[in-house]
Amino acid sequence: MSDSEEHPVDGRRARGNKRRAEIIEATLAVVTRDGAAGVTHRTVAQQAGITTSLSTYYFRTLDDLLVAALSSVADAYTARIRQLIDRPGDKLRGLAELIVESGGPGRERALAERELSTLAARRPALAPVARQWRENVAELAATLTDDPQAIAALVAASDGLCTAILIDNIAADTDHVHKVLSQAIGTPLDAAAPPRRGP
Amino acid sequence: MSDSEEHPVDGRRARGNKRRAEIIEATLAVVTRDGAAGVTHRTVAQQAGITTSLSTYYFRTLDDLLVAALSSVADAYTARIRQLIDRPGDKLRGLAELIVESGGPGRERALAERELSTLAARRPALAPVARQWRENVAELAATLTDDPQAIAALVAASDGLCTAILIDNIAADTDHVHKVLSQAIGTPLDAAAPPRRGP
DNA sequence: GTTCTACTTGTACTATCGTTCAAACTCCTG
DNA sequence: CAGGAGTTTGAACGATAGTACAAGTAGAAC
Numbered sequence: 292m293s294d295s296e297e298h299p300v301d302g303r304r305a306r307g308n309k310r311r312a313e314i315i316e317a318t319l320a321v322v323t324r325d326g327a328a329g330v331t332h333r334t335v336a337q338q339a340g341i342t343t344s345l346s347t348y349y350f351r352t353l354d355d356l357l358v359a360a361l362s363s364v365a366d367a368y369t370a371r372i373r374q375l376i377d378r379p380g381d382k383l384r385g386l387a388e389l390i391v392e393s394g395g396p397g398r399e400r401a402l403a404e405r406e407l408s409t410l411a412a413r414r415p416a417l418a419p420v421a422r423q424w425r426e427n428v429a430e431l432a433a434t435l436t437d438d439p440q441a442i443a444a445l446v447a448a449s450d451g452l453c454t455a456i457l458i459d460n461i462a463a464d465t466d467h468v469h470k471v472l473s474q475a476i477g478t479p480l481d482a483a484a485p486p487r488r489g490p
Numbered sequence: 491m492s493d494s495e496e497h498p499v500d501g502r503r504a505r506g507n508k509r510r511a512e513i514i515e516a517t518l519a520v521v522t523r524d525g526a527a528g529v530t531h532r533t534v535a536q537q538a539g540i541t542t543s544l545s546t547y548y549f550r551t552l553d554d555l556l557v558a559a560l561s562s563v564a565d566a567y568t569a570r571i572r573q574l575i576d577r578p579g580d581k582l583r584g585l586a587e588l589i590v591e592s593g594g595p596g597r598e599r600a601l602a603e604r605e606l607s608t609l610a611a612r613r614p615a616l617a618p619v620a621r622q623w624r625e626n627v628a629e630l631a632a633t634l635t636d637d638p639q640a641i642a643a644l645v646a647a648s649d650g651l652c653t654a655i656l657i658d659n660i661a662a663d664t665d666h667v668h669k670v671l672s673q674a675i676g677t678p679l680d681a682a683a684p685p686r687r688g689p
Numbered sequence: 690g691t692t693c694t695a696c697t698t699g700t701a702c703t704a705t706c707g708t709t710c711a712a713a714c715t716c717c718t719g
Numbered sequence: 720c721a722g723g724a725g726t727t728t729g730a731a732c733g734a735t736a737g738t739a740c741a742a743g744t745a746g747a748a749c
Contacts, residue, residue: 301716301717301724301725302715302716302717303715303716303717303724303725303726304725306715306716306725306726307725307726310726310727326609326612327527328526328527331705331706331707332706332707332708333705333706333707341727341728342727342728342729343707343708343728343729344708344709344710344727344728344729344730345726345727345728347707347708347709348726348727349726351708352707352708353707402611405608405611406608408657409604409605409608409657410525411657412601412604412656412657412659413524413525418657418658418659421657422657422658425654425658438673440669440670440672440673441673443666443670443673444643444647444670444671444673444674446650446654447646447647447648447649447650447651447653447654447670447674448643448646448647448650448674449646449650450646450649450650450653450654451645451646451647451648451649451650451653452646452650454646454649454650454653455624455645455646455649457611458607458608458610458611458617458620458621459617459621459624460611460617467642470639471639471642471643471646472643473639474637474639474640474642474643474674474676475643475646475647475673475674477673500694500695500746500747501745501746501747502694502695502696502745502746502747503695505695505696505745505746506695506696509696509697530735530736530737531736531737531738532735532736532737540697540698541697541698541699542698542699542737542738543697543698543699543700543738543739543740544696544697544698546737546738546739547696547697550738551737551738552737690749691748691749692747692748692749693746693747693748693749694745694746694747694748695744695745695746695747696743696744696745696746697742697743697744697745698741698742698743698744699740699741699742699743700739700740700741700742701738701739701740702737702738702739702740703736703737703738703739704735704736704737704738705734705735705736705737706733706734706735706736707732707733707734707735708731708732708733708734709730709731709732710729710730710731710732711728711729711730712727712728712729713726713727713728713729714725714726714727714728715724715725715726715727716723716724716725716726717722717723717724717725718721718722718723718724719720719721719722719723
């Protein structure tokens with residue numbers, strides 16, 4: 292985690308890492324297509340175009356594979372939200388756009404994340420990973436207000452909006468989501484996007 | 491649906507209905523214990539103390555069984571919320587108590603509902619059932635405000651709070667949930683529980 | 690009592706699952 | 720080149736899944 296890679300010159304390990312990523316990608320594709328219940332070593336291997344044993348070589352058990360897949364999705368979302376937090380701009384609108392994505396191009400990923408998050412209620416190993424999304428949103432909210440209730444409301448509303456978009460398959464409109472988020476956090480329209488000139 | 495039962499005198503059919511309810515109950519118990527993925531005709535039958543074939547006799551396919559189980563849970567929640575809507579009292583606090591229940595005695599049911607709701611994203615037959623909860627909350631919210639954004643925010647926040655309680659396993663405090671709901675809907679503390687004397 | 694319907698059981702078939710394992714292949718090391 | 724570490728394959732084992740089906744039981748209709 293600290294440094295990128297220690298042996299980037301070893302072609303064997305490089306290939307291994309690439310394979311690992313491919314298998315995770317295939318796993319997400321399977322979750323998207325057939326749901327988390329459809330994830331088996333065989334389906335994942337077929338999706339990745341490899342043999343079943345190779346899947347078990349990299350992920351000894353199915354649990355290992357699911358944890359890795361959820362971690363991958365969660366990391367991607369974390370990066371997106373951190374970008375919103377660090378960069379200047381309307382954070383609330385950025386969050387709204389991120390949520391709306393769950394109904395469009397990012398629907399597969401979001402659906403996969405929801406499936407895997409639900410598993411988290413049952414597998415302690417997944418819980419910390421599943422919690423990341425809410426913690427990140429809370430951090431973003433903390434830059435907009437100091438009111439704990441408002442932060443909690445925004446986090447809950449963000450989660451609920453994602454659910455509604457995914458399950459109900461409702462039309463995802465950025466303006467609408469933005470308004471609902473504003474409503475949840477209170478009166479952030481003044482404080483949310485102050486046209487600061489930066490330091 | 492219009493009248494209760496047409497042949498309540500037939501002891502055979504009565505036993506059949508009882509068995510059906512028992513199997514649904516066993517299914518929910520299995521979902522609670524092992525997750526939706528753990529639902530098989532065999533596990534359900536064992537949980538119910540019957541034979542496998544009897545489970546398939548009442549629910550020809552596993553899908554039938556899952557749809558019936560989700561419908562059962564959704565109906566129970568619908569009844570609870572309708573009670574809140576129809577009866578006088580602080581509706582928002584009642585909703586908060588209902589949500590908090592998801593972390594306590596009603597955790598099993600709530601978890602089962604979430605698992606089955608997630609399935610709804612994939613099985614169109616489950617979608618209308620899974621939508622009920624949100625529609626009911628929206629109806630409750632409509633009695634508190636006319637602002638569509640506020641209604642949407644309350645619905646989303648309710649859903650998100652349930653998720654947080656279930657997945658993160660956070661301490662569920664009625665006061666806290668109530669405050670967050672109030673924050674989401676705006677300033678309902680005055681309008682939410684007006685001590686009206688009736689019509 | 691006879692007949693019919695609804696309920697219940699035991700058993701079996703086929704398919705797929707997770708997982709293991711030894712052998713073959715690829716690439717780095719010396 | 721030889722040797723070893725990492726990668727990939729094919730086949731197989733035991734367990735469990737959905738489902739089907741014929742036989743048997745309990746209660747209703749006549």
